[in-house]
Each structure stands twice: as C-alpha cells, then as structure tokens.
Amino acid sequence: MAGENxxxxxxxxxxxxxxxxxxxxxPPGNRLSTQFHxxxxxxxxxxxxxxxxxxxxxxxxxxxxxxxETLNRLPSLQIIVGSSAGVxxxxxxxxxxxxxxxxxxxxxxxxxxxxxxVALLFGVLRRLPAGDRYVRDGxxxxxxxxxxxxxxxxxxxxxxGLGSIGSEVAKRLAAFGCSIAYFSRKKKTSVLFPxxxxxxxxxxxSDVLIVCCALNDETHHIVNKDVMVAxxxxxxxxxxxxxxLVDEKQLVEFLVRGELGGAGLDxxxxxxxxPKELLxxxxxxxxPHCSVATPESFEALQDVIIAxxxxxxxxxxxxxxxxxx
Amino acid sequence: MxxxxxQLEKRFTLYKFHSIPDKAHFLNSNKASIRAVVGNxxxxxxxxxxxxxxxxEIVSSFSVGxxxxxxxxCKERGIRVTNTPDVLTDDVADLAIGLMLAVLRRxxxxxxxxxxxxxxxxxxxxxxxxxGKSVGIIGLGRIGxxxxxxxxxxxxxxxxxxxxxxxxxxxxxxPSVVELAANCQILVVACALTEETRHIINREVINALGPKGVxxxxxxxxHVDEPELVSALVQGRLGGAGLDxxxxxxxxPEELFGLExxxxxxxxxxxxxxxxxxxxxxxxGNLEAHFLNRPLLTPVL
Numbered sequence: 126m127a128g129e130n131x132x133x134x135x136x137x138x139x140x141x142x143x144x145x146x147x148x149x150x151x152p153p154g155n156r157l158s159t160q161f162h163x164x165x166x167x168x169x170x171x172x173x174x175x176x177x178x179x180x181x182x183x184x185x186x187x188x189x190x191x192x193x194e195t196l197n198r199l200p201s202l203q204i205i206v207g208s209s210a211g212v213x214x215x216x217x218x219x220x221x222x223x224x225x226x227x228x229x230x231x232x233x234x235x236x237x238x239x240x241x242x243v244a245l246l247f248g249v250l251r252r253l254p255a256g257d258r259y260v261r262d263g264x265x266x267x268x269x270x271x272x273x274x275x276x277x278x279x280x281x282x283x284x285x286g287l288g289s290i291g292s293e294v295a296k297r298l299a300a301f302g303c304s305i306a307y308f309s310r311k312k313k314t315s316v317l318f319p320x321x322x323x324x325x326x327x328x329x330x331s332d333v334l335i336v337c338c339a340l341n342d343e344t345h346h347i348v349n350k351d352v353m354v355a356x357x358x359x360x361x362x363x364x365x366x367x368x369x370l371v372d373e374k375q376l377v378e379f380l381v382r383g384e385l386g387g388a389g390l391d392x393x394x395x396x397x398x399x400p401k402e403l404l405x406x407x408x409x410x411x412x413p414h415c416s417v418a419t420p421e422s423f424e425a426l427q428d429v430i431i432a433x434x435x436x437x438x439x440x441x442x443x444x445x446x447x448x449x450x
Numbered sequence: 451m452x453x454x455x456x457q458l459e460k461r462f463t464l465y466k467f468h469s470i471p472d473k474a475h476f477l478n479s480n481k482a483s484i485r486a487v488v489g490n491x492x493x494x495x496x497x498x499x500x501x502x503x504x505x506x507e508i509v510s511s512f513s514v515g516x517x518x519x520x521x522x523x524c525k526e527r528g529i530r531v532t533n534t535p536d537v538l539t540d541d542v543a544d545l546a547i548g549l550m551l552a553v554l555r556r557x558x559x560x561x562x563x564x565x566x567x568x569x570x571x572x573x574x575x576x577x578x579x580x581x582g583k584s585v586g587i588i589g590l591g592r593i594g595x596x597x598x599x600x601x602x603x604x605x606x607x608x609x610x611x612x613x614x615x616x617x618x619x620x621x622x623x624x625p626s627v628v629e630l631a632a633n634c635q636i637l638v639v640a641c642a643l644t645e646e647t648r649h650i651i652n653r654e655v656i657n658a659l660g661p662k663g664v665x666x667x668x669x670x671x672x673h674v675d676e677p678e679l680v681s682a683l684v685q686g687r688l689g690g691a692g693l694d695x696x697x698x699x700x701x702x703p704e705e706l707f708g709l710e711x712x713x714x715x716x717x718x719x720x721x722x723x724x725x726x727x728x729x730x731x732x733x734x735g736n737l738e739a740h741f742l743n744r745p746l747l748t749p750v751l
Contacts, residue, residue, distance in 0.1 A: 236581040240604065244557050244580075247548035251722070253713065254561040257552075260714040261707045265700035271716040276724040277544045300603030301544055397569040404565050412560040413569040419555075421579035 138162045139438045141206075142180045144195070149187030151208075156427050157184070161434060182206065182437060184430065191215040196223060204437045206430055210234050210290065210417075211367055212447050213340040228433040231445030232289040233425035234417040239293030241416035242335050242365045245389025246298075248410035249361050250275045255407050278302025283331030285324060285347065286338025286366070287313060294335055306330060309338075324348065328355035333363065340367035350375045359386040365416045368394040377402045380409065391416045454512070454730035458488065461734065468493065477502050486510065486737055491670075491717065492699060494518030500527065508740045510733045513720075514538060514593075516750060517643040517670055524751055531751040532736040536592060537728040538720035543596030545719050546638050546668045547604075549692025552713045553664050554580045554636075559710050581605050586634030588627060588650065589641025590616055593668070597640055609634055612641070627651075631658035636666060643670040651675060656682045664690040668719050671697040680705050683712060694719050 143165040157163060164171065171177055177198055183205045185191060191205060196219055205215060207229045220227050248254055251274040259271050282298050284291045284307040295305045295318060306319040308327040321327040324347050328334055334356055338344055348362060348371040364371050373394045379385040387408035393399055396414055403409050432444040458464045470476045484503050487495045490512040497520045500506060508530040509519055516533060524531050552558060556577045563574050585601045587594045587610040598608045598621060609622040611630040624630040627650055631637050637659050641647050651665065651674040659665060665688060667674055676697040682688040683706065690711035696702050699717055706712050720729065735747045
C-alpha cells in the first residue's frame with residue numbers, strides 16, 4: 126500500500142478518512158490535520174473510488190452511524206477511531222467480524238463528565254438553578270426564604286457503570302461524605318465499594334442513581350419502571366450517559382406523579398427534544414448534552430485520537446481500544 | 451416535624467421581633483420579661499437591643515457567624531452567647547464547591563438554554579473545566595478545611611490565607627490575600643466576618659484575581675466591597691462569581707441579573723432539611739441548658 130510506512134515522519138502523513146454529519150466538525154485549529162492527511166468526503170468528495178478501497182483508518186467525528194453499508198465501502202479498513210466515550214453508533218459486532226479495531230475517547234472526557242454529574246446532583250439537591258432563578262426574578266425580597274434543599278453527604282449514591290467516568294464520580298462524591306455502591310457488568314475486585322448484581326438491587330439500596338454506563342443492547346432502558354420504583358419517592362436520577370439508558374416516558378410519569386424526588390439530565394432519548402413536562406419542573410435540572418463541552422476536553426480528545434492513530438500506523442498497541450464484551 | 455418556631459413556642463414564650471410592627475412600643479412593654487434572644491445570620495443582638503433588654507441572659511444564634519451580635523457588650527453584661535458550629539460545616543463547604551462547578555460549567559445557563567427552547571437551534575457553547583483548577587481559600591477554619599478536602603477530590607491544588615500559617619496542613623500559605631488572589635484561579639471566602647475582614651475582597655484583590663479568576667463567597671456579604679465587585683464583573687475585569695451572600699440581603703445588585711458568568715443564591719449555605727434541624731436542636735438545646743442551669747452545648751461566651 127503506497128505511502129504507509131512505520132516511520133511516517135519521513136514520508137507523507139498517512140491518510141485517514143473522515144466520517145461525520147455535515148453539522149459536526151472539530152473546532153478550527155485542531156492538530157489532527159497537521160499530523161495526518163485527512164480526507165473529508167463532505168468538503169472534498171473523492172475523485173476516485175479506488176482511493177476509498179485503500180483506506181485503512183476511519184475517523185468518526187460525532188455520533189454518525191457506522192453500519193455494515195459504511196464498512197462495505199471500505200474493504201481495507203482496519204481501525205475506526207471514535208471521538209466520544211460512547212460507541213453505540215458503531216456496529217461493533219460487524220467490526221469484530223471484520224477484524225476492525227475500534228477506539229473511543231478513552232478517559233479524555235472522564236473528569237469533565239464526572240464533574241458535570243456532580244454539578245447536576247448539586248443542581249437537584251441544593252436547587253442551584255432554581256435558587257439562581259429565584260434571585261434573578263426578584264422573588265427573594267418579596268417571598269422571603271427559599272425552600273430548603275437536601276444534604277449531599279446524607280445520600281447513598283449508586284453508580285451504574287463503574288468505568289472511567291463512574292470511578293471519577295465515585296472519587297468526588299466520596300469526598301462529600303456520600304456512601305457509594307455500584308453495579309457493573311462484572312464486579313471489580315480492586316474496588317472496595319459494595320457491588321450489586323443488578324440495577325434494581327442497586328436502586329433499592331440507593332437514594333441517588335448516577336447513570337454513566339455504555340449504551341448497548343443489554344443496557345437499553347436499564348433504568349426502567351422497576352428501577353424507579355425501587356429507588357423510591359425521594360430518589361434522584363442523574364444521567365450523563367446516553368438518553369436511551371433511561372426509559373424517558375416512565376421517568377416523566379414518575380416525576381409528574383411525584384413518585385421520584387428529582388432528576389438531573391444531560392442526555393435525552395430524542396435530542397435536542399426534551400419532554401415538555403420536564404421543562405415545567407423545579408426538581409429537575411436539564412442541560413443540552415454538554416457534559417464534555419470544555420476546551421480542555423477537546424484538547425485531551427485530540428491527544429487520544431492522535432495517539433491512537435500514531436500507534437496504529439506504527440503497529441504499536443492502541444491507546445483506548447473498545448474492550449470486547 | 452415541627453418547625454423551629456413551633457418547637458420554640460412549645461417550650462418558651464416566643465416573640466417574633468421581626469414581625470412586630472411597632473418594635474419600640476413592644477420593647478417598652480415587654481423588656482423586663484425578655485431573658486433570651488434567638489438570632490440568625492440577618493439579625494442578632496446589637497448594642498442597642500442589648501441595652502434595651504435589662505434582663506437578657508442569653509443570645510442563642512441560629513448560625514455559626516457572630517457578626518450580628520455585639521460580643522463585647524455581651525461580655526460586659528455577662529450575657530451568654532451560643533452559635534451552631536460544626537453541624538453546618540458540610541453543607542456550606544458543599545455549597546462552595548457547588549458554586550464553583552455551577553459558575554465554571556454554566557450550570558444555570560445550560561438549564562435555561564434547554565428550558566427556553568434554544569437547544570433546538572444549536573449547541574450550547576464550550577464552558578471551562580473545573581477539575582485541576584487552583585483553589586485559594588481565605589480562612590482555614592472548619593469550613594475552609596472542609597472545602598479544601600472536597601476540592602482535593604477534583605485534583606485542585608489548594609492554597610490559603612489565614613491569620614497565621616497552619617503547621618499541620620500541606621497547603622501553600624500566602625501571607626496576604628492579594629498574593630493568594632494572584633496565585634489562584636478560584637478564590638473562596640471562608641473566614642469569619644470581623645472588623646479586620648470587612649471588605650477583605652477589595653479592588654486590589656479583585657484585580658489580582660483577574661479576568662479569568664472566579665470569586666466564591668459563602669461567608670458574609672460585607673466580606674466583599676460589593677460595588678467594586680459588580681463593576682469588575684460588568685467590565686470583565688473579573689472572570690466570574692458565585693455568591694450566596696450579599697451586602698444588603700435580600701437585595702441583590704440588579705446589574706448582576708443580566709450576567710451569565712455569575713451564580714446568585716438566596717443565602718442557602720446551610721439550607722438543607724437535615725442541617726436546619728440540627729441547628730434548631732442546638733439552639734433549643736442551648737436555651738434549655740441555660741434555663742436548667744446546665745452547661746451550654748456550644749457556648750461562645
């Protein structure tokens with residue numbers, strides 16, 4: 126294959142095909158274009174189909190689907206480099222079948238996402254956006270004291286998915302005095318927090334459920350009606366994973382009926398649409414899928430993407446391969 | 451569960467001074483019978499009130515702050531004073547971190563962005579990472595230390611200023627507030643309000659903190675030169691602020707209402723169900739101890 130050389134610093138930079146929705150792109154001034162030859166079909170459609178046939182690396186920007194059809198057009202593809210922690214938009218089964226490696230954002234986003242999960246929890250328990258609104262709308266001098274919130278450290282926190290993000294959430298909330306427990310595909314032997322075998326048992330023993338697991342066939346609607354009943358009337362759900370991890374219709378009903386204490390949601394089943402019942406509630410904090418939207422995250426993401434691509438083109442171990450189930 | 455007022459009314463004859471329209475008349479008629487005052491963060495017992503209550507024996511404050519009580523006068527008259535330390539440390543420290551997160555990650559604005567329908571038109575902008583930012587704490591007492599411990603879980607390097615350097619902590623000490631402000635990204639006020647610490651956050655400190663710096667105040671409004679703070683925020687000389695307390699509560703400078711780099715809260719530092727119950731228990735416990743001639747639970751004087 127022409128142009129591919131482990132010592133690519135001395136030759137042309139290797140070619141990487143970019144796969145994205147037209148509305149998605151990296152912020153300008155990114156470092157990727159200086160290190161690799163990025164072929165972007167949206168800005169410059171390839172003149173020859175043979176070029177696509179020789180592509181070994183695909184860079185996925187944003188949640189654009191990678192389907193069997195996508196893969197059929199790229200017979201030489203060996204790696205898909207994702208730009209998010211979640212890879213639910215990539216057909217992993219097909220990739221496995223064709224021996225195509227997949228990498229994700231690794232831990233580039235973990236701290237920011239964990240910070241945001243904590244911020245959402247504060248928002249719900251200590252009523253931050255509601256309190257801020259109360260002041261700005263001029264109610265403080267008129268209506269007096271603001272209603273009381275709830276103490277963070279008194280809450281038992283259940284983390285759904287103790288991966289990179291879940292671990293960072295646990296570390297932070299433990300410092301506030303929260304007791305931590307978790308559910309994960311497998312129990313983690315090096316972790317001292319109590320482990321529960323399923324989401325319902327975790328919910329039954331928690332006051333707050335923080336959803337930060339990957340979205341796949343097993344975890345779709347993992348937070349369902351039974352989990353919400355187990356969590357209880359004062360329970361709080363924080364979702365910084367993916368919208369479909371939570372049965373949104375049930376969540377809305379539980380909140381409207383007062384059978385759930387509150388929710389902090391950064392993700393939804395049909396973004397950017399948010400159920401209008403949620404827009405009217407004071408015990409809910411909403412955010413526009415921005416848990417990783419910091420310049421620091423994007424710098425870290427570029428580091429991970431560059432590291433993965435460099436490792437691939439030099440035949441070295443990948444930095445953040447998505448683990449096989 | 452009874453409210454604090456209801457609990458007080460069960461055990462004592464309670465007068466709600468703030469609701470009495472003609473305070474002078476009330477005091478004239480009742481001064482001899484009043485033996486205790488229950489104060490809070492907004493009102494306590496100043497020299498004038500103490501002078502008007504000849505049989506005052508104890509001031510029990512529903513707060514840890516003592517700035518609304520004339521301690522010198524109380525000492526002179528032999529009046530006991532109690533407050534509510536420790537029980538509210540966690541809530542106030544929690545709120546300091548909550549404000550830092552909310553300001554840097556624009557939590558309130560993000561929530562508004564969704565509720566107003568703007569998300570349908572496009573993504574919200576980038577904010578700023580909180581983890582790893584340097585935090586400077588003014589006052590390393592119970593609350594200051596609790597803030598430090600929490601911020602450490604976010605990998606924040608901690609520095610502080612206090613009246614004296616503490617030998618048993620690993621944090622960097624700065625001998626002046628200006629130096630602390632110049633060397634941290636987030637500055638939090640966590641000291642007591644006294645004559646020395648009034649306006650401890652002044653123009654010089656604000657300028658040292660700078661256009662990327664964030665001020666968090668969970669102390670008392672008068673810690674900050676409020677007009678200076680407002681103009682620095684409006685002019686962009688200060689990066690942002692998270693404020694739970696103000697110079698003249700419940701009035702908040704309206705120039706702040708239009709700013710997106712501030713979070714404004716209606717003095718909710720200890721405002722949780724759990725903590726207010728513990729504070730009330732302490733106030734009532736102290737009063738009962740006093741009237742039963744038992745040792746006070748949390749005496750200051």
